[in-house]
Structure formats: structure tokens, C-alpha cells
Amino acid sequence: MRSVLFVCTGNICRSPTADGVFAKLVADAGLDVLVDSAGTHGYHIGDPPDPRSIRAARTRGYDLSPLRARKLVAADFTRFDLILAMDRGHLDIMRRMAPAGSTAELSLFADHAPAPWRGRDVPDPYYGGADGFVEVLDMVEAGAKALLARARAVFG
Template identity: 45%
Template sequence: MHKILFVCLGNICRSPSAEAVFATKAKHARLSVIVDSAGTGDWHVGEAPYGPMQAAAKLRAYDLSPLRARQFTVEDFSGFDLIVAMDEANLRDIERLRPTGNDTPVKLMMSYAPQTRVTAVPDPYYTRDFDEALDLIEVASDGLLAELQA
């Protein structure tokens, strides 16, 4: 069973969406996974995903309502087989916490969709483009799923 953690800045838009999208796709593919999400910052700990992000996801049949924000911790390196960052800044913040000797892979979400030539999932909290974020997360989730099934 694969244990995957999706990470963004506040854990209220991109990473909870990635958690829900990937969990749904894995379930449909009958792939056994454990998924979670976290943020590198602590501003929203305990909060539900951002309302407009939930609404956009719901239109695509993804339910973010049960999810609650949490902060990424050093223990996540030993708790997951793969850590997936939404952008380069998140990846750097994660790597700063990496324990010596730990080799848990940390990859960019969009590395699973090289055909897009996009390197990061833009933060819709700031861009207001929730559909763009979901489009990119869906494409990258398909790529991640294919890699895990290979």
C-alpha cells in the first residue's frame, strides 16, 4: 500500500484538493493507497478547505468538506512513502526539514504531468482560478496513478 502526502502552503486549497482528487482516482482504479495533505505554514491548522475551492471541487464530485488543515512535520518523512509538493517553494520548505539520512522522495506535483510543461500548481487562493488548479491536479494525479500502477 502506498502512503502519499500532498503539501502546499496553507493546506486549504491545492493539497486538500490533490488529496481528494487522487484518492478518488485511486479508488476508481482499485489501487490501495493512504493519502493525506498538509501545509508548510500553520495559519489554517484545524480549518476546513477554503469555501470557493470546496465549491469548485464539488462541481467535479470531489468532497473536501471532511478535510482539515494541518501543518507538515518532520515526522511526515517517516510516515509516508512519497511527499508531493505543489510548487518549488513548498518543495524547498519541505527539504529544509528533512532529517539526516532520510531518503523519502519529495517530488513536484506537476512532475507527473510533463506533457503540460507546467512546473507548479498556481495557488488559487491568490489567482482565484480554482478550475485551473483542479485541471492541473487531475492531470498530474492521472500521471502519478499511472506511475504507481506500472
């Protein structure tokens, strides 16, 4: 695994949180992994992550502020080795979007996470309060640490 893309709806809450957390973990581990995030919809193209995501991440040492929302595009399916959907709806959209000849492995983010998060959709915190962003961060940290172990296995 040399490149990972995280995908949610608008690319301002869940996927940039995963992007920022995983990018810091691989950098701290000294691994060379391309990390990015995108949305299935273009609602927020060019916007920074939701301020609540930025605040929650900052409390644990992650800086999401440089990130900007973008939309998932066909080229992503060959540019990235692993594309992780934050929920099953995103995974369905990704599977329909994937062009013939796609090389990326598509899966649910939480399928790589340990219990109790394994196999669960990462909930969308957008319409709720600050506690939803903390829950997303908890799930993302657990899943990102499991992904880091996978990345270390690839790099030896």
C-alpha cells in the same frame, strides 16, 4: 508507492484538492494507497479547505469537505513514500525540513504531470477568483491521473 502526501502553504487550496482528487482516483481503481495533505505553515490548522476549492472539486465529483488542514511534521518524511510539493518554494522548505534518515521521495507535483503542466508550479488561487480554483483542479486532475498510472505500476 503506498503513501502520498501533497504539500502547499496553508493546506486549504492546492494540497487538499490534490488529496481529494487522488484519493478518489485510487479508491475508484481499488488500490490501497494512503493519501493525505499538509501545509508548510500552520496558518489554518484544523480548518476545512477553502470553500472555493470545495465548490470547484464538487462540480467534478470530488468531496473535499471532510478534509482538515494540518502542518507538515518531521514524522511525515518517514511515514510517506512520496511527498509532492505544489510549487518550488514548498519543495525548498521540504528539503530543509527533511530530517536525517528520511525515506520519502521529495519532488514537485507537476514533475509527474503531462504537458502542458509538466514542471510547472501549481499557482496559488487563494487571492484570486473562482477561475484560479478551476485551473488548479485542471492541473491536479492531470497530475493525479499520471500518479495513478505510477501507483498501478507498483501494485501490478
